Amino acid sequence: MRSNEVAKVAGVTVRTLRHYHQLGLLPEPARTANGYRDYSAADVARVLRVKRLASLGFPLARVGEIMAELDEPHASATGALDELDRELALQIEHLQEQRRIIAELREAQIDPDLPVRFGRILRNVAGVDILDNPRPADRTALLLASHLYTEEELQELETVVASLADLDLADDLIALNDRLEALAANAPEPERTALVEESLATLAPLIDRFDARNWLRPDTAADHLLDEAANEDLNPAQQDVYDRIFEGIEAIMRRRAEEVSAAE
Amino acid sequence: MRSNEVAKVAGVTVRTLRHYHQLGLLPEPARTANGYRDYSAADVARVLRVKRLASLGFPLARVGEIMAELDEPHASATGALDELDRELALQIEHLQEQRRIIAELREAQIDPDLPVRFGRILRNVAGVDILDNPRPADRTALLLASHLYTEEELQELETVVASLADLDLADDLIALNDRLEALAANAPEPERTALVEESLATLAPLIDRFDARNWLRPDTAADHLLDEAANEDLNPAQQDVYDRIFEGIEAIMRRRAEEVSAAE
DNA sequence: CTTGATCCCGACGCTACGTCATAGTTTTAA
């Protein structure tokens, strides 16, 4: 038989036969006078074996040894089958995990490049469409935060978001944010001070609910990245106000931490 | 940030960053004086996006367009997610099918390179251990038959095997087979004739149960292969007897087919 | 000043073949 016949009867391509030859899975048959390969029935059987084992999921590199094992008297490939089965089970679990995440993303209408947990939290921010139409800088910050925050910090964030609704602060914060965005690069000092103080006043009830320990932790690489992302398209005045607001928050936190340790 | 820092914070390797650059998924950042890449927070975010989408199962080649899609205002990647989900579901089904076959093989203790259906049928041949310790030529013939037989022929084979037990012919056939195997290459004519006739006599009740149509079908490539496999290590006398037995069976079949058509 | 860690770039390796490209051979239709 010539390659094409073997290929047809075995349900593979001629290229596949050559590939099996190259891997040593199929012995090179005798050649006819013109140099064509001349296959025997045993060769066809061997092709079928290789094809079958490959279709079960064995990598071709292992098919050779498995066939050798099966060719020994009273042999069975139970061990190899067990191993393969476990491997397949692992792959299935992996794929199912991916599908599970996809289902969650769809249900919560979260962008697929955001972690589900983080997306769920932000979805609860009333009146804010940050997930639906984020500006590039927002996107960067969101992505960094979502991937770099620790579980503890995510829980804290969840608390904050819940408090936003609870304290009915959302509208006020949006208004403040709009004023920050509108701030001119050369805004005079009084305007900056006013914005900083009003922001701190508005945030006061929220700050009360924070766990001071989560805000006084040492700076991490993640923090620097987030800072960079947040400041990316801010003008100097905006950066100044932003920095002063956070300094104010940290000052409050430090004071509270000292009160706590003094009380103990 | 330098590549190593980005890699660490994003949970990838430096090589992966370079790979994303090569695919155009990650823009080449500015270089410092020494030629090192100088990444920004936005770059880190981009790496995280790529990593996330890839972990969901998107091929990197598609990740680029999906991110572009998400970057448009009010966009969602619902379509891409649907498609990916279907793809994952297909892969899972495929893997489960493989596991199902493996489970069947183990349950029936069938060699993994034999089709389950065929193995089950042969397991029912009482007193024959052909599956447990086949000779090379047997293996070839079994494999070819199992892969080349049509569904109809497999059903016929099932009938034959059932009849073997039913008619209590197994021991007689094994005895005949032993005599065929022991036949010398120069066995005299009387010995051959005796073996042929005894075989046909023993097989008679079995032949009665066959469906003549399945035995008189035109020769196929599969038949030639099977013949070659079966004759591979037979000596001339054995081939002769073997051929005459099958000629005898065919003669009986033809006679029956004629009787049937005459009766109609 | 040497050593170890990092950086750059280029290139091969892995899986299971598909797909040219080039050249000779066999089969078939005109």
Next chain:
DNA sequence: TTAAAACTATGACGTAGCGTCGGGATCAAG
């Protein structure tokens, strides 16, 4: 009989997502 169609052979590149050398330059620390 001849020319086109179909096969066969070898060699080699392409695919997906990086891992892993190899060679050369840079940087931080002892």
